Amino acid sequence: MSYHVNEKGYYGQFGGAFIPEMLYPNVEELRQNYLKIMAEPDFKKDFDKLLKEYVGRPTPLYFAKRLSKKYNTKIYLKREDLCHTGAHKINNTIGQILMAKRLKKTRIIAETGAGQHGVATATVCALAGLECIVYMGEIDIARQAPNVARMKMLGAEVRPAISGSRTLKDATNEAIRDWINNPVDTHYIIGSAVGPHPYPDMVARFQSVVSEETKWQLKEAEGRENPDYVVACVGGGSNAAGAYYHYLNEPNVKLIAVEAAGKGIYTGESAATSVLGKEGVIHGSKTLLMQTNDGQITEPYSISAGLDYPGVGPMHAHLYETKRAEFISVTDDEAMTAGLELSQLEGIIPAIETSHALAIFEDKKFKPEDVVVISLSGRGDKDLNTYIDYFKL
Ligand SMILES: *Cc1c(COP(=O)(O)O)cnc(C)c1O
Numbered sequence: 001m002s003y004h005v006n007e008k009g010y011y012g013q014f015g016g017a018f019i020p021e022m023l024y025p026n027v028e029e030l031r032q033n034y035l036k037i038m039a040e041p042d043f044k045k046d047f048d049k050l051l052k053e054y055v056g057r058p059t060p061l062y063f064a065k066r067l068s069k070k071y072n073t074k075i076y077l078k079r080e081d082l083c084h085t086g087a088h089k090i091n092n093t094i095g096q097i098l099m100a101k102r103l104k105k106t107r108i109i110a111e112t113g114a115g116q117h118g119v120a121t122a123t124v125c126a127l128a129g130l131e132c133i134v135y136m137g138e139i140d141i142a143r144q145a146p147n148v149a150r151m152k153m154l155g156a157e158v159r160p161a162i163s164g165s166r167t168l169k170d171a172t173n174e175a176i177r178d179w180i181n182n183p184v185d186t187h188y189i190i191g192s193a194v195g196p197h198p199y200p201d202m203v204a205r206f207q208s209v210v211s212e213e214t215k216w217q218l219k220e221a222e223g224r225e226n227p228d229y230v231v232a233c234v235g236g237g238s239n240a241a242g243a244y245y246h247y248l249n250e251p252n253v254k255l256i257a258v259e260a261a262g263k264g265i266y267t268g269e270s271a272a273t274s275v276l277g278k279e280g281v282i283h284g285s286k287t288l289l290m291q292t293n294d295g296q297i298t299e300p301y302s303i304s305a306g307l308d309y310p311g312v313g314p315m316h317a318h319l320y321e322t323k324r325a326e327f328i329s330v331t332d333d334e335a336m337t338a339g340l341e342l343s344q345l346e347g348i349i350p351a352i353e354t355s356h357a358l359a360i361f362e363d364k365k366f367k368p369e370d371v372v373v374i375s376l377s378g379r380g381d382k383d384l385n386t387y388i389d390y391f392k393l
Contacts, residue, residue, distance in 0.1 A: 003248040003315070003324055009197025011318035014288075017196035018281045022180045026188070027284075029103065031198045037102045038095075038205060050094050051209060054127065055084045057091075059210075061217035061373070066345040073366035076227070077348070077376040078214055078243060087351065087378030088207060088239045089120040093189055095206030097124040100187035107131045107186045111175040113140055113168035114305030115147025116382065117191030122156035132156040135174040137167040144305070147382065165299060168309065172283055192236025193313035196284030200241075200313050207242025214373055215246055222371055229366070231256040232375035233357040234327075235306045237313035243375035244325070254326065256364075257316060258357045260302035261329035271300035272329040273312040274320045282310065288317040303332035303386065304352035306378075334359040336390050339380065351378035352386060 009015050009031075017027055037043050051057040059079045068075045080088040100108060108130050112118030118134040125132035134151055138160040141148055151158050161170040179188045193200045193207075215225040230247055232240035234257045247253040262270035270276065277288035280295060289311040290298040302308040312320075319325035330338075339355030342348055350358060354377045366372055380387065387393065 001322060001324075003319065003322075005197065005201040005315070011314045012321060013279070014286055014314035014317040014321070015197055015200065016286050017284055018286060019196050019284045020180065023176065026179055026183050027196050033103060034099065034198050034202050037099060043098060043102065046098055047095055050098075051091065055090050055094060056082060057209065058213045058217070059083060061214060061221065063221065064346050067342065070345065071361040071366065072368050073370045073372055076218070076221070076371065076373045078210060078373060080210065080239065080375060080377050081348070081350065081354070081379035085120050085123055086381060087116055087120070088210065088242060088375070089117050089191060090123065091209055091242065092191065092203050092206045092238060093117070093120040093124045096187070096189045096202070097128045097130070099202075100130065100189070101128060103187060105130075105185060105187040107133070107182065108189055109133045109135065109175050109178050109186055110189045110191065111135045111168065111171040112191065113137070113171070113308065114382070115140070115144040115151065116306060116378070118156070118158070119147050119150045119154070120191070121189050122151040122154035125156060126154045133178070134158050135161050135171040135178070137161045137165070137171045139166040140168065140171070169297065192238040193241045193315055194236040194283055194285065194311065200285065200315055203238050204241035204245060204315060207238050208245035210239070210242035210375065211244060211246040214243070218371070218373070226250055226253050227371040227373040228252075229254045229256055229370065229372045230375070231258065231357050231360060231372060233258045233307060233353050233377060234312055234316055235309050235353060236311070237316040239375050239377040241313070241315055243373070248324070255319065255324060256360065257319065257325045257327045258360060259312075259327060259329045260304060260307035260335070260356055261331045262301040262303070264331055265329055269301035271302040271307055271309060273310065274327040275329060277311065285314050287311050287314045288320065304335065304356065304383075306351070306353040307356060328360055328364065330356045330359040334362065336387070339387065340391060343380075348376070349380035350376060351380050352383045354378055
């Protein structure tokens with residue numbers, strides 16, 4: 001069984017490139033070149049250097065002593081929250097900006113929901129001196145004002161998507177439209193392990209530095225490279241892809257994917273794609289997707305903007321289908337409680353996305369000798385107002 005993409009761009013039955021004819025040249029150019037470019041020693045050197053000196057890698061693998069004591073197992077946190085800009089997303093945007101430069105692109109477009117990927121993209125565009133246009137739903141622009149300000153400060157243009165529900169999926173449609181109209185000079189930086197092949201694989205490879213580091217860090221800490229469990233929250237699936245990557249073919253390492261159940265899986269306000277999703281096509285790939293009986297995409301809901309997505313990347317759909325990963329869904333309330341708990345037990349305020357991964361310990365029991373690595377995907381500064389409102393702090 002392979003958990004990696006095959007040469008046709010599929011993970012089992014999921015993946016592929018379902019794109020309009022007019023997008024074909026752009027995606028094909030990327031597909032033909034991405035592996036070659038990533039394998040160039042110069043590319044690797046530039047990527048590694050920026051990850052070290054600009055992003056601040058390697059990020060620590062921190063043994064969470066008090067949290068471990070509470071749940072009577074050994075919990076390590078992979079501290080992606082300490083990356084520049086506060087989350088794992090920058091690992092991917094650094095890789096893609098270098099890719100865009102190698103492909104001689106001069107203009108970058110991106111979509112963003114909560115604004116985290118928009119900020120990570122605007123950041124690397126400033127770094128590389130490239131023009132940056134970020135599409136964002138009009139509703140999201142209003143509710144994520146601090147991130148809009150950050151993008152502008154970094155020199156990006158934020159263009160509102162004013163059609164449909166005026167949120168992430170509409171911003172994505174606008175970005176695709178832009179790419180069709182600007183096929184030669186523009187690279188589209190997708191922010192998660194989603195989209196047409198080769199995006200999910202390319203994003204997973206850029207994020208794989210997370211599990212590459214975890215291996216040697218755990219060897220130092222525990223005398224072995226492999227933990228018993230790797231746990232990550234899943235929106236589109238990029239932090240999970242990075243945390244799992246070098247463990248995919250290690251059957252002794254159990255993988256846990258945590259989705260947002262919102263107000264409860266069956267309340268109609270949820271983003272638990274593995275339970276509620278059926279096979280369908282979204283953003284250019286065949287995957288599991290929340291939809292009505294006649295195939296209309298259902299509006300997802302989660303208190304966390306980064307998990308508020310109606311699909312999951314094709315790699316994760318395959319991990320679900322083959323049972324390689326166990327999928328657990330966590331409600332808003334459970335996540336918020338876990339976020340407060342980590343803050344007060346370890347002095348680390350996590351992003352609300354990440355809090356979902358931390359919430360599994362209430363229900364799932366581990367053995368005292370188990371080593372559990374959690375992808376601490378981001379820090380909670382951006383979510384402070386949500387925490388404040390929720391806990392009436
Ligand atoms: C965007 C985001 C996520 C969800 O995206 P994935 O691609 O599934 O990783 C999770 N955590 C944080 C902190 C984020 O910013």
